[in-house]
Amino acid sequence: MYKVIGSTKTRAMRVLWAMHEIGLEYEHIKASAQSEEAKLANPSGKVPSLNVDGVIINDSTAIITYLADKHGQLSYPAGTIERAQQDSLTQFILDELDAVLWTAARHTFVLPEDKRVKNIKETLRWEFAKSLNTLEARMVEGPNLMGKKFTIPDIILTHIGGWARVAKFDVPDGKLRDYFRHQIKRKAYITASTLY
Ligand SMILES: N[C@@H](CCC(=O)N[C@@H](CS)C(=O)NCC(=O)O)C(=O)O
Numbered sequence: 001m002y003k004v005i006g007s008t009k010t011r012a013m014r015v016l017w018a019m020h021e022i023g024l025e026y027e028h029i030k031a032s033a034q035s036e037e038a039k040l041a042n043p044s045g046k047v048p049s050l051n052v053d054g055v056i057i058n059d060s061t062a063i064i065t066y067l068a069d070k071h072g073q074l075s076y077p078a079g080t081i082e083r084a085q086q087d088s089l090t091q092f093i094l095d096e097l098d099a100v101l102w103t104a105a106r107h108t109f110v111l112p113e114d115k116r117v118k119n120i121k122e123t124l125r126w127e128f129a130k131s132l133n134t135l136e137a138r139m140v141e142g143p144n145l146m147g148k149k150f151t152i153p154d155i156i157l158t159h160i161g162g163w164a165r166v167a168k169f170d171v172p173d174g175k176l177r178d179y180f181r182h183q184i185k186r187k188a189y190i191t192a193s194t195l196y
Contacts, residue, residue, distance in 0.1 A: 003029055004050055
C-alpha cells in the first residue's frame with residue numbers, strides 16, 4: 001500500500017498527480033511541512049514522502065520516478081536515449097526553475113527573518129525569465145515536453161507554472177503559457193488539485 005505524506009499545497013501535489021495519472025490506490029496523509037508526521041518520514045521535516053509498505057522514499061522527483069519505472073508509465077525506459085533527454089529536461093527544470101522559486105520562498109517565509117536577504121527576488125525573477133526563454137527554445141512540437149508522450153518533467157513543470165503564478169513570477173504569453181493551459185485540463189491534474 002502506498003501512503004503519500006504531504007498536503008496538496010506542497011510538492012506532494014506532483015506525487016498525487018502522478019498517482020492519478022497511473023491509476024494507483026493510495027492513502028493520503030495531509031501533513032504540513034515540519035509537522036510531526038512529516039518529521040517521522042523525513043528528519044528534515046520536508047514533504048513529500050512516500051511510504052511503500054513501511055519503507056520511506058523522500059523527494060517528489062525520486063518518488064515519481066520510482067512509480068513511473070515500477071508501473072511502466074509517465075517515462076521512457078531507463079537506458080534509452082529518450083530517457084536521457086527526458087531526464088535532461090527534468091534536471092533543467094529542477095535546477096533553473098524549481099530552485100529559483102524555492103529560493104524566493106525561503107527568503108520570503110521559510111528562513112528565520114534575520115537570515116533572509118532583502119531584494120533577492122529581483123535577481124530571481126530575472127533568472128526565472130531567462131530560464132523560461134531557454135526552455136521555450138528547447139521545446140519540441142507538443143502537446144508535451146517530449147512530444148506526444150506525457151512524462152515526469154511535464155508534471156514538475158506544470159506544478160511550477162502554478163507555483164509561479166502564486167509567487168507572482170511572470171510567465172509571459174507564448175509557447176509555455178499555452179503549454180500550461182493545456183496541461184491543467186488533464187483529468188488527473190484536476191482530480192489531484194481538488195484534494196486537501
Ligand atoms: N526536492 C524536494 C523538496 C522538498 C521541499 O522543500 N518541500 C517543501 C514543501 S513544497 C518543504 O517541505 N519545506 C519545508 C522546509 O524546507 O522546512 C522535493 O521535490 O520533494
